[in-house]
Amino acid sequence: MSEPRANLPRPAPAPSVSIAAVARHANVSVATVSRVLNGQQVVKPATRDAVMAAVQTLGYRVNEMARNLRTAESRLLLVLVPDVGNPFYAEIMRGIDSVARQHGYLVVLCDTGADVEREHTWFDLLRRRRADGAICLDPDTVQHALAHDNAHLAWVACAEFDPAMAVPYVGIDNRLAARDAVQHLLERGHRRIGLINTDETWLYARQRKQGWHDALTEAGITPRADWCINTHSLDYAAGNAAMTQLLALAAPPTAVFAVSDTLAIGALAGARSLGKRIPHDVAVVGFDDIALAAQTDPPLTTVAQPMRQLGETAVQLLLDLLADRGRPPAHVLLPHRLALRASA
Amino acid sequence: MSEPRANLPRPAPAPSVSIAAVARHANVSVATVSRVLNGQQVVKPATRDAVMAAVQTLGYRVNEMARNLRTAESRLLLVLVPDVGNPFYAEIMRGIDSVARQHGYLVVLCDTGADVEREHTWFDLLRRRRADGAICLDPDTVQHALAHDNAHLAWVACAEFDPAMAVPYVGIDNRLAARDAVQHLLERGHRRIGLINTDETWLYARQRKQGWHDALTEAGITPRADWCINTHSLDYAAGNAAMTQLLALAAPPTAVFAVSDTLAIGALAGARSLGKRIPHDVAVVGFDDIALAAQTDPPLTTVAQPMRQLGETAVQLLLDLLADRGRPPAHVLLPHRLALRASA
DNA sequence: TAGTCGAATGTAAACGATTACATTTTTGTA
DNA sequence: TACAAAAATGTAATCGTTTACATTCGACTA
Numbered sequence: 001m002s003e004p005r006a007n008l009p010r011p012a013p014a015p016s017v018s019i020a021a022v023a024r025h026a027n028v029s030v031a032t033v034s035r036v037l038n039g040q041q042v043v044k045p046a047t048r049d050a051v052m053a054a055v056q057t058l059g060y061r062v063n064e065m066a067r068n069l070r071t072a073e074s075r076l077l078l079v080l081v082p083d084v085g086n087p088f089y090a091e092i093m094r095g096i097d098s099v100a101r102q103h104g105y106l107v108v109l110c111d112t113g114a115d116v117e118r119e120h121t122w123f124d125l126l127r128r129r130r131a132d133g134a135i136c137l138d139p140d141t142v143q144h145a146l147a148h149d150n151a152h153l154a155w156v157a158c159a160e161f162d163p164a165m166a167v168p169y170v171g172i173d174n175r176l177a178a179r180d181a182v183q184h185l186l187e188r189g190h191r192r193i194g195l196i197n198t199d200e201t202w203l204y205a206r207q208r209k210q211g212w213h214d215a216l217t218e219a220g221i222t223p224r225a226d227w228c229i230n231t232h233s234l235d236y237a238a239g240n241a242a243m244t245q246l247l248a249l250a251a252p253p254t255a256v257f258a259v260s261d262t263l264a265i266g267a268l269a270g271a272r273s274l275g276k277r278i279p280h281d282v283a284v285v286g287f288d289d290i291a292l293a294a295q296t297d298p299p300l301t302t303v304a305q306p307m308r309q310l311g312e313t314a315v316q317l318l319l320d321l322l323a324d325r326g327r328p329p330a331h332v333l334l335p336h337r338l339a340l341r342a343s344a
Numbered sequence: 345m346s347e348p349r350a351n352l353p354r355p356a357p358a359p360s361v362s363i364a365a366v367a368r369h370a371n372v373s374v375a376t377v378s379r380v381l382n383g384q385q386v387v388k389p390a391t392r393d394a395v396m397a398a399v400q401t402l403g404y405r406v407n408e409m410a411r412n413l414r415t416a417e418s419r420l421l422l423v424l425v426p427d428v429g430n431p432f433y434a435e436i437m438r439g440i441d442s443v444a445r446q447h448g449y450l451v452v453l454c455d456t457g458a459d460v461e462r463e464h465t466w467f468d469l470l471r472r473r474r475a476d477g478a479i480c481l482d483p484d485t486v487q488h489a490l491a492h493d494n495a496h497l498a499w500v501a502c503a504e505f506d507p508a509m510a511v512p513y514v515g516i517d518n519r520l521a522a523r524d525a526v527q528h529l530l531e532r533g534h535r536r537i538g539l540i541n542t543d544e545t546w547l548y549a550r551q552r553k554q555g556w557h558d559a560l561t562e563a564g565i566t567p568r569a570d571w572c573i574n575t576h577s578l579d580y581a582a583g584n585a586a587m588t589q590l591l592a593l594a595a596p597p598t599a600v601f602a603v604s605d606t607l608a609i610g611a612l613a614g615a616r617s618l619g620k621r622i623p624h625d626v627a628v629v630g631f632d633d634i635a636l637a638a639q640t641d642p643p644l645t646t647v648a649q650p651m652r653q654l655g656e657t658a659v660q661l662l663l664d665l666l667a668d669r670g671r672p673p674a675h676v677l678l679p680h681r682l683a684l685r686a687s688a
Numbered sequence: 689t690a691g692t693c694g695a696a697t698g699t700a701a702a703c704g705a706t707t708a709c710a711t712t713t714t715t716g717t718a
Numbered sequence: 719t720a721c722a723a724a725a726a727t728g729t730a731a732t733c734g735t736t737t738a739c740a741t742t743c744g745a746c747t748a
Binding site: 076087235268292 | 639
């Protein structure tokens with residue numbers, strides 16, 4: 001379509017051109033070719049040109065497997081994610097991917113299902129030199145189980161982290177963020193505030209529950225146990241079911257804080273299917289600020305995490321670690337923000 | 345937590361144990377160790393045990409970079425996706441990932457933004473032996489631009505494909521599927537049926553438009569040009585805007601077919617913000633059947649694609665190609681299905 | 689013009705596996 | 719017991735780079 005390129009002389013398909021072939025063709029040694037390719041300054045311009053010409057006509061491309069063997073790095077990074085379908089992780093992935101690629105690394109997305117066994121097999125890739133390092137987003141319980149056998153491997157924690165662990169991490173202050181969210185509901189006059197929480201194998205779940213608890217007790221309210229539902233997944237259906245359960249209480253909450261936008265969006269659907277209007281009958285606040293949160297009916301008020309930046313920082317920490325294995329683990333806390341919309 | 349492992353004797357951290365070290369330790373040659381590790385039958389059980397014991401005590405793990413150089417395969421597959429945030433692709437990825445891993449391959453997710461230049465840089469990874477093959481989900485226009493320079497590389501098309509191209513592919517019959525969707529609306533009595541289509545650089549967009557056209561003309565209706573909106577992206581906001589535009593017509597459609605669930609869900613939001621009720625004021629049918637489609641208000645009627653199976657089949661085709669580069673390109677068409685819900 | 693010293697280039701040894709091919713051991717048979 | 723054949727193991731080349739070290743080339747000085 002764009003432009004005819006039929007008569008452009010193309011290099012032959014050339015199934016396998018080695019650096020030796022280039023050297024022969026340019027009448028130099030392989031060392032010189034390598035130096036040119038790696039941009040070393042010691043090469044005379046004339047030879048450099050000759051080499052580049054040979055590269056061009058032969059259609060040479062470096063064999064990265066060979067290079068990697070020699071330099072002892074695979075330039076592959078693992079990202080261990082409990083659920084690749086969750087949009088929260090998708091956005092973090094974007095941040096990871098962009099920074100990684102800037103530094104010449106490829107990223108492999110690993111679906112762990114938050115399972116220790118599967119995590120172990122993924123970590124094994126590091127031992128087999130298949131990858132140089134890993135970014136782990138799995139529950140802290142899983143991370144603890146891993147830490148023992150994998151202390152000498154290069155990995156960092158992202159979004160989910162235990163400050164007590166000797167591993168670099170980046171995340172937000174979950175307890176404070178949750179407290180902010182619930183306080184916002186309190187300011188709007190709500191007194192009965194439910195919590196849709198997820199599996200408490202997650203440290204962030206325990207922390208956010210704490211924040212919910214903090215805000216309520218500070219307001220002189222005693223949190224009731226039946227205001228709090230723990231789901232076993234983060235999908236829309238789980239949020240839907242949890243909301244249904246909350247609204248079936250004798251004195252149902254007038255507001256609900258969900259620890260994830262996917263749960264919150266499911267909760268919206270659940271409330272609606274019972275004929276409730278939002279935020280009139282029940283207000284909802286989510287957590288994460290995924291793209292979809294602005295498109296729901298009504299748009300979702302939520303705690304915004306800097307997802308992209310979480311990913312970017314995680315890679316940075318990992319590359320720092322790779323560059324200097326001796327340094328003490330770095331810790332980064334990023335700021336959160338309340339995204340005010342119509343659902344609360 | 346689970347069980348104390350403190351007193352289990354663990355292999356030393358052992359930063360870099362080579363096959364030679366194992367051979368020395370077991371009093372055999374490297375060849376024998378290699379044979380044991382690769383499960384060859386010629387090894388005497390006694391020696392096998394000795395080798396395995398050495399492997400155990402030394403904590404040896406094969407260095408896959410070295411193995412890959414020798415065997416001339418990287419065991420890495422590329423998946424070229426125009427937009428990793430789109431849940432449709434996320435589900436396909438799952439299918440790809442599971443089959444790939446079953447065969448010992450890792451998968452790298454590549455965000456191309458449907459851009460030819462970026463595609464080219466990704467394909468370059470194949471030339472540099474960084475990856476063995478690729479699965480491309482980009483627009484057929486992009487694929488055509490690629491086909492010329494990359495004919496000798498191993499890649500297949502998935503979901504988006506041009507039957508005329510000499511590349512293996514898997515997908516569905518888009519034209520027929522769209523026709524089915526619109527026919528369903530016709531059966532419900534609709535006569536003015538709008539189309540929210542995406543950028544027609546996509547062949548599937550042109551095909552689905554054809555299907556919409558087919559169904560209408562078969563019913564004796566002349567499709568009007570202003571019933572058809574082309575968006576420039578697939579996100580929720582684009583669907584929202586398109587619906588707003590359609591409902592502003594003098595005689596607005598009573599039903600809308602969107603070529604993607606994300607567009608359809610955005611369209612739901614757009615209709616609602618104008619005070620329209622669905623399906624009473626305007627019916628909506630989507631395409632793909634992503635997980636979210638069942639959780640919208642009302643749940644979305646949509647054309648279900650076998651996303652997971654699309655991914656699984658794509659890998660299968662690619663591995664077949666890798667195994668035998670001579671064979672003619674295989675073509676697979678998978679069945680679609682209408683998922684009937686409340687939005688139409 | 690010989691000698692010195694950088695700069696430019698070449699030689700060859702890694703990296704850590706796989707695998708023809710050669711060699712040794714074992715087994716079976718006469 | 720000796721010998722052939724089969725089974726088990728060993729030796730060393732190879733994959734395609736990078737890079738320490740050795741060598742050659744030129745320009746400049748005395």
